[in-house]
Amino acid sequence: MATTGNSDTTDRTLHIRFREGDDDRIEDALAALDRNEAPEPYFEVVYNDPADVHRVTRPKSLELLRAIVQHDPGSIRETARLVDRDVSQVHRNLKELEELHLVELVDDGQSKRPSVWYEAIDIDLPLVSPDIGSDEATA
Template identity: 45%
Template sequence: MTDRTKLVVRVGTGDRTRREARERIRALERDEDVEDRHVLVLEDETELHRLLSPANLQLLRAIREHEPESMREAADVVDRDFKEVHRNLTELEALNVVEFETDGRAKRPIVRFDEIDVEVSLDAPDTGQAPA
């Protein structure tokens, strides 16, 4: 069985992710093996909703399956307007979920992850303010 590359998505301040990164650094300094992790911390649920919109998920799956050579080809694969797909891909690139390889004028979208795991805490968000 091949290892799957996961993107872990969290909503919040990133404190947990920074704490885990420090622990991983200490483990590496002790020459311990550490799991390769990719974590994306989103500011709020609105960003999570944008990432996981049906249009974006369809696009991410199509890129993984069909490996289009350009944004235009990606738009053709999902049978959507190029401008809309361009906007979605630019948004996904800003979130570091999609990368582009440039070949001449074409920008080839690449998704390096096989799956996305979402972690959402049901605790009240830490806003830094005292409760009312």
């Protein structure tokens, strides 16, 4: 994970999962709350459609996300300049990433500023269907 240069040591990774969330992490967080402890932060998005995972991992999407994380652009127009693309294309892609809960478009005066809170994405994409037992999958 990249560091931000400050002393904040929180994990700023967004976890993307296909079809199933990390139930163990949820149970750990609930157990910590029961003990009156603050659970370790953990952020995930679960997609049920493989097309959504594909939209995240397209080169144009990753290029936009990297530009936002590395340069913190002040507008969609500035983002388009950073990636050397047409503003309308970048706007359309950013709206798509917003629908996928990966980007927030923040009103900033007359323009919208793309914003993300994470510095890395971890994608968990199982190749075996969760309803097939491991014995059946290897048979």
